[in-house]
Amino acid sequence: MQIHIVREGQTLYGIAQAYSTTAEEIIQTNEIPNPGQLVVGQTIVIPIKGRFYWVQPGDTLWSISRKFGTTPKELAEINGIPINTQLQIGFRLYVPERPKPKAEFNAYIEPSGNQVSPNLEESAREAAPYLTYLGPFSFRIQKDGTLKEPLLNDFANIAKKNKVTLMMIVTNLDDDGFSDEIGRIVLNNQDVQNKLLNNIVETAKKYGFRDIHFDMEYLRPADREAYNRFLKKAKARFKKEGWLISTALAPKTSADQKGKWYEAHDYKAHGEIVDFVVVMTYEWGYSGGPPMAVSPIGPVREVLDYTLTEIPAGKVMMGQNLYGYDWTLPFKPGGQFAKAISPQQAIRLASRYNVPIQYDMKAQAPHFNYRAEDGKEHEVWFEDARSIQAKFDLMKELKLRGMSYWKLGLSFPQNWLLITDNFEVVKR
Numbered sequence: 083m084q085i086h087i088v089r090e091g092q093t094l095y096g097i098a099q100a101y102s103t104t105a106e107e108i109i110q111t112n113e114i115p116n117p118g119q120l121v122v123g124q125t126i127v128i129p130i131k132g133r134f135y136w137v138q139p140g141d142t143l144w145s146i147s148r149k150f151g152t153t154p155k156e157l158a159e160i161n162g163i164p165i166n167t168q169l170q171i172g173f174r175l176y177v178p179e180r181p182k183p184k185a186e187f188n189a190y191i192e193p194s195g196n197q198v199s200p201n202l203e204e205s206a207r208e209a210a211p212y213l214t215y216l217g218p219f220s221f222r223i224q225k226d227g228t229l230k231e232p233l234l235n236d237f238a239n240i241a242k243k244n245k246v247t248l249m250m251i252v253t254n255l256d257d258d259g260f261s262d263e264i265g266r267i268v269l270n271n272q273d274v275q276n277k278l279l280n281n282i283v284e285t286a287k288k289y290g291f292r293d294i295h296f297d298m299e300y301l302r303p304a305d306r307e308a309y310n311r312f313l314k315k316a317k318a319r320f321k322k323e324g325w326l327i328s329t330a331l332a333p334k335t336s337a338d339q340k341g342k343w344y345e346a347h348d349y350k351a352h353g354e355i356v357d358f359v360v361v362m363t364y365e366w367g368y369s370g371g372p373p374m375a376v377s378p379i380g381p382v383r384e385v386l387d388y389t390l391t392e393i394p395a396g397k398v399m400m401g402q403n404l405y406g407y408d409w410t411l412p413f414k415p416g417g418q419f420a421k422a423i424s425p426q427q428a429i430r431l432a433s434r435y436n437v438p439i440q441y442d443m444k445a446q447a448p449h450f451n452y453r454a455e456d457g458k459e460h461e462v463w464f465e466d467a468r469s470i471q472a473k474f475d476l477m478k479e480l481k482l483r484g485m486s487y488w489k490l491g492l493s494f495p496q497n498w499l500l501i502t503d504n505f506e507v508v509k510r
Contacts, residue, residue, distance in 0.1 A: 406464025
């Protein structure tokens with residue numbers, strides 16, 4: 083597949099002709115929300131095997147082959163040209179597909195209210211073919227060691243039909259957010275802890291969970307070692323059942339990073355105890371903060387570089403957002419919160435207000451500004467095919483276990499297209 087960036091005056095028909103495909107195929111695979119009014123800077127994934135490359139000044143078959151991991155001979159043969167030919171600028175070369183590395187993919191899904199919306203369940207069905215794990219968020223620990231269950235609907239059947247491992251996400255959430263008090267009780271009271279583990283095992287057997295995933299946040303720094311001991315105990319218990327155990331980790335850049343989100347998360351210990359970790363490398367740009375990329379690649383790389391000094395790459399899953407934010411300007415701390423939007427919604431906004439999509443090369447993220455009907459200026463940062471491909475390239479460079487998405491429900495069809503182009507998804 084190939085990522086195309088729309089230029090001024092381009093139409094879907096013309097783009098399709100350039101890549102020897104059809105406009106209908108491009109619209110269908112990308113679920114393009116604005117086929118009649120493309121936006122300058124909008125990305126489109128071209129559904130072809132391999133990709134095309136247009137010769138640039140200074141290119142040779144040797145330099146192009148190095149760029150795409152092939153050989154001058156293979157490029158010459160597949161394009162029907164002599165190996166010693168003088169390439170003309172603008173000449174179109176076809177570059178064949180390369181072998182794909184294996185990777186695992188997880189997606190959290192968060193039902194809310196009194197029932198699972200049809201849209202959310204359909205989102206799980208659409209994503210499941212591309213997933214290794216599916217995690218309904220979340221089973222909340224109660225102070226007495228019982229569990230408050232999330233809405234599960236048909237998620238177990240969706241996972242089973244698609245050979246996806248159902249992930250049981252266990253949190254210390256209460257109605258006010260992550261609770262250090264719940265963490266304190268369950269990590270230090272052995273009676274409550276044993277009751278909790280018994281309830282987890284009973285529940286996992288009931289629904290068919292095969293990975294137990296602890297997302298325990300905002301823990302007291304004093305409970306760091308207690309959390310490690312709890313994970314060892316849980317690991318021994320779940321191993322008897324043949325289950326995996328995994329954890330979610332706050333995005334640290336050093337072992338001694340201060341702050342209640344970080345201090346109780348011992349990267350080295352988690353790397354030794356659990357089967358894999360999800361590093362939550364997102365929310366630099368968040369609803370209550372100033373406008374910026376949600377997961378800028380520089381800070382993401384910094385966190386992962388530190389992570390790999392403590393945890394083997396084969397145990398590390400990079401966290402990735404499937405959403406962006408629309409901020410109303412001027413931004414005021416503590417004022418109005420940004421609205422979460424899908425990449426599809428972001429494209430509709432750019433098309434509606436006829437504004438070009440910019441791309442921040444440092445953050446590796448798309449963004450644009452528009453003025454709404456009420457006269458207020460808005461700033462939007464979101465994800466597109468380029469930003470996701472940049473993260474996939476980083477995954478491959480660092481040889482990570484895979485990627486974990488927060489969260490299903492906001493449409494981003496290009497992400498799933500690019501998974502199949504970059505990786506062979508592991509099924510368990």
